[in-house]
Amino acid sequence: MSTAARDASKKNIFKSMKDIDLSSREISHECGVTMNDSVEARAIAEFMEENNPNVTVTYNPATIRIDGEGKLIFKMDEITEFLGREMTAEIFEVNTSTHYGRMVRIDDNTVILFGDMDEVMEYI
Numbered sequence: 247m248s249t250a251a252r253d254a255s256k257k258n259i260f261k262s263m264k265d266i267d268l269s270s271r272e273i274s275h276e277c278g279v280t281m282n283d284s285v286e287a288r289a290i291a292e293f294m295e296e297n298n299p300n301v302t303v304t305y306n307p308a309t310i311r312i313d314g315e316g317k318l319i320f321k322m323d324e325i326t327e328f329l330g331r332e333m334t335a336e337i338f339e340v341n342t343s344t345h346y347g348r349m350v351r352i353d354d355n356t357v358i359l360f361g362d363m364d365e366v367m368e369y370i
């Protein structure tokens with residue numbers, strides 16, 4: 247990660263291998279999405295960071311990573327209002343390069359990423 251990107255996010259979610267404890271078999275309930283850096287992705291990241299205290303945003307040179315605990319709820323109408331132009335679930339998915347956790351498109355307005363696989367069972 248570049249120094250400029252780390253300074254922009256004020257956080258570094260990545261750990262050095264020496265800091266990772268592989269002896270624990272605890273299940274993480276984290277989830278997240280990596281988006282290609284764009285006007286839309288920056289607006290989504292800023293909106294999520296402002297409206298969810300459990301979100302961590304990391305700005306990399308070509309991507310933006312949004313991480314959270316439990317679940318991340320992306321409401322297209324709220325992001326549309328914040329962005330100032332239409333955001334649809336399709337545009338959201340085009341900007342997404344990868345994700346972890348279970349992604350479920352609830353309807354045309356809502357995309358949810360689940361970190362807890364038990365919680366997603368109600369949707370599949």
